[in-house]
Structures are given as structure tokens and as C-alpha cells.
Amino acid sequence: MADLADLTIAQAGRGLRDGDFRSTDLLDAASTRATVTEAHLHSYLIMDHDGARAAAVAADEAFAGGEDLGPLQGIPIGLKDNMCTLGVETTAGSKILTGWKPPYDGTAVARLRRGGAVITGKMNLDEFAMGSSTENSAFGETRNPWDTDRVPGGSSGGSSAATAAGSVFGAFGSDTGGSIRQPAAFCGIVGMKPTYGIVSRYGLIAFASSLDQIGPFSRTVEDSVALLESVAGWDRFDATSIDAPVPNFGGSLQAGVAGLKIGIVKELMGDGIDPQIQASTRATADKLADAGAEIVEVSMPSTEYALSAYYLIAPAECSANLARLDGVRYGHRSSIEGTTEEMMGHSRAEGFGPEVTRRILLGTYALSAGYYDAFYGQAQKVRTLVRRDFATAYDQVDVLISPTTPTTAFKVGEKSADPIAMYYSDVCTIPSNLAGDPAISVPVGLDDKGLPIGFQIMAPALGEEVMYRVAAEVERLVGFDERPSLATSEVTPA
Numbered sequence: 001m002a003d004l005a006d007l008t009i010a011q012a013g014r015g016l017r018d019g020d021f022r023s024t025d026l027l028d029a030a031s032t033r034a035t036v037t038e039a040h041l042h043s044y045l046i047m048d049h050d051g052a053r054a055a056a057v058a059a060d061e062a063f064a065g066g067e068d069l070g071p072l073q074g075i076p077i078g079l080k081d082n083m084c085t086l087g088v089e090t091t092a093g094s095k096i097l098t099g100w101k102p103p104y105d106g107t108a109v110a111r112l113r114r115g116g117a118v119i120t121g122k123m124n125l126d127e128f129a130m131g132s133s134t135e136n137s138a139f140g141e142t143r144n145p146w147d148t149d150r151v152p153g154g155s156s157g158g159s160s161a162a163t164a165a166g167s168v169f170g171a172f173g174s175d176t177g178g179s180i181r182q183p184a185a186f187c188g189i190v191g192m193k194p195t196y197g198i199v200s201r202y203g204l205i206a207f208a209s210s211l212d213q214i215g216p217f218s219r220t221v222e223d224s225v226a227l228l229e230s231v232a233g234w235d236r237f238d239a240t241s242i243d244a245p246v247p248n249f250g251g252s253l254q255a256g257v258a259g260l261k262i263g264i265v266k267e268l269m270g271d272g273i274d275p276q277i278q279a280s281t282r283a284t285a286d287k288l289a290d291a292g293a294e295i296v297e298v299s300m301p302s303t304e305y306a307l308s309a310y311y312l313i314a315p316a317e318c319s320a321n322l323a324r325l326d327g328v329r330y331g332h333r334s335s336i337e338g339t340t341e342e343m344m345g346h347s348r349a350e351g352f353g354p355e356v357t358r359r360i361l362l363g364t365y366a367l368s369a370g371y372y373d374a375f376y377g378q379a380q381k382v383r384t385l386v387r388r389d390f391a392t393a394y395d396q397v398d399v400l401i402s403p404t405t406p407t408t409a410f411k412v413g414e415k416s417a418d419p420i421a422m423y424y425s426d427v428c429t430i431p432s433n434l435a436g437d438p439a440i441s442v443p444v445g446l447d448d449k450g451l452p453i454g455f456q457i458m459a460p461a462l463g464e465e466v467m468y469r470v471a472a473e474v475e476r477l478v479g480f481d482e483r484p485s486l487a488t489s490e491v492t493p494a
């Protein structure tokens, strides 16, 4: 019999409802897979064995009693470790929060529990979600299941690697500038960033509040819809959550693309984008054209400045958000004696890693009197221009397409000494964050090194339905069914 760990969420849900197996069997399959893969990957920071077992048993009892809470009931999933979980350590990948157990569940987490999901644990990430490789975690990097010499992407690298390797059936991450889509592309799975405000940020440890969004990792587009639906919707605890009915995300998965107008972003198909990735993007666009879509080239001139604007706005917001970590209220407190102010300084110096420190310094500088207009103010103007580029584009087309990343997964250590090269990983994903729009990465092939290539579909705000419609068609047309060699129980633990 096939390994249960390889089922999609939809398949696992059918099997649970048909009585072919129980939630505890799914959890066993995922845990067995993890005992093999974790020695190579380090995608987990914490496994919540007891909590997961209790949730699986509760799900099985619910099924036995005829209770059905929805598509995630009984399904083992992972959470990025910047999502607050009641009583379960939540570190955001930082030494400063080591040992901190939140006194509450974030809204997305609470909704998952209410839907009967089995939360297996907390997944590794770049410290406070700042990074593109998961190498900035204070607890050691995560590796890519396709090639363990390489990074899984970041910052949600743990969620992505585990979903690809089969130690969870799906996972959640957060995407501020690409942290779901980029690792999904690097790991050959589906990763989606919703419209800003679709998923509550209450209980998501803030990095850059005007950009952060929680979103799902999955092996299929259909599963992505199920995961997103289980957490979406207005929340009174997040003033920026959208107070409107949740759109029908999966309503058009079977509709195909005939009659749709699709724009390929010219500025994301040139210099700096690996020629193999460009070729694969074009080949996928050609398939969409054969399936009846009209493909046009769209120019978005401000895209060129999006990365620079992001690296002012995100650090500025992070410098404000991380001010709360002062050794008084949460986490690490320095043992060096001194005044309260000195204690705060030492606690922060000891607790934050180098990339987070760099961002706080840059952000504080960009916001300081005399520099505010030249840096932060200027970046906000660029953000408006990026939004206008999207608005103009969506006057002409239904969705936009591009590569998800300029390269496939790079080697561990390859970019860690060069922050600018690392930042460039997000050149294709950041524009949608600045605009607040939804975007998804779908795997479309492998490069000549056998590494996955991601294809990005971007849609206007609240356009998840058309975005998923195109994503589902890409999935059907391309038929990507490769899995990393690590995703089998036959590999021996390292």
C-alpha cells in the first residue's frame, strides 16, 4: 500500500471519511516520515507530540460520532514558529524569545483547531521572518529536501521543506516579501500569499505589519484552497482584516483559462533571471495560450524600484515592531547588572542575531528626523507607483504571470555573506506585497540540476478565485508530479 504520508489533503480527507484509515494513522505516517527526514532537513523547531496525538484522537472521535468540522479535520499540519500557540513555545527563530510560551492562540491557529486540524509542531524560519534561506534562524538552518547541500528558501523554509518531504500534509507560513512563495518555488510545492487583510494577523509575531500575511503551503492547488479557507475571514482582533464576506476561493478550479487575458510581466523576464527559469515561464505561458488564454506582455516600470522601497519600508516597520522586545515584558533578559536602560540594551544585543540587528539599525535610520523624507517617505511614494502599475495592468488583464524567483535553490552559505544578493531572491515576489494583492507559486518543472522551478500568478486584491483558477489550469497542463528523493520512508536517517 502507498505510504499515507504521500497523500494530498483532499485524498487523506476522503480516506478519513470513507473509514479507510484514521487520523492517528495519518499522524503516525507523518511522524515516521519525519524521523527519517528530520535528520537531514531540520524543518521543525518543536514537535508537539502530545498535542498532536490528542488532536488526532479527538478528530477520530468526531468522525466516529458523525461530526464533520471541514476539510482539515484530522489532517496533520505544521505552523511557522512565528504563529502564537497557546502554551507551546514560540520563538520566531530568535534567541530573544527562547522559552516563551504564548498565553493565547493567534486567530489563524484558533480557527485551525476549531476545524479539527492536527497541529504537529512549529517549523523553522529565519529570525523574525527576515531572510530568504532559513539560514538566519538562531537554531540552525533548514535544508532543501531536493538537495540537502542547498537552502529550502525562506523565511518559511521549515514549513516548505516539511510539506515537500511529507512530514506534514500542509503547513502555514507568513509572506512579507515572498517568504511563502519563494520557499515553495525552491521546494517544488504550492505556496500562496493572500490579499492583505484576508487572514487575521492577530497572534502572528509582527515583522512589517503593512506587508505581513499568513498563507498556506501545500502539494496541490486544491489543498491550498482548503487550507486558506480554514483560516480566512474578518477578525475583530485585527483592525486591518477585511470586514466583508470571504470570496469563494475555489469556485472556478475547473473553469480553465479560455477567455482570460493574462499579462506576462516584461520587467521580470530579463537580466538577472536565470535563462532556464525564463524558458520554463515562457513554455508555461504557451501552454496557457494553447488552452485558450490570451497572453500579452505587460510593462510595470516601477517594479525596478520595488526591492529598494521594500528594504526601507520593511526595516522601518520592523524597528518599531521589535521595540517591544526589551527584556522587560517578554523573553530574554540579560544578566549583566546595570540600569533599566542598560538592561534593555544588553538584552537586545544578546538576543537579536546579525540580520535582525542590521534591519533595526537600517529602519531606525530611515525613520529618524532629517532622513525620514529622503528614505521612508520616498519609499512610500515608490510603493504608490508600484500599486499604480498593478492597477493599470489589471485594467487590461485578469492576472499577471512571472517567474517566482530569479534562480532555483542556492547552496547553503552561498549568499549568507552578501545581504544584497540574498535580498535579490525576492525581486519577483515583493511587488505583490507592496500592492497588498494575492499571488501564488506553482511548480512547473526542474532545472538541469534537478531543482524545482516556480511559476507565479498574481491577481488583483480579492482576486483569489481567478488566481486559483489559473493555478489549477497550470497544474493540469504541466502535470508536475516529481517528488524529492528524501520524500520516502526508505531513506535511512543520517
Ligand code: GLN
Pocket (backbone or CB within 6 Å): 129, 130, 131, 132, 154, 155, 174, 175, 176, 177, 178, 179, 180, 207, 314, 423, 426
Ligand atoms: N526575504 C525577505 C526579507 O528578508 C522577505 C521575508 C518575508 O517575506 N518574511 O525581508
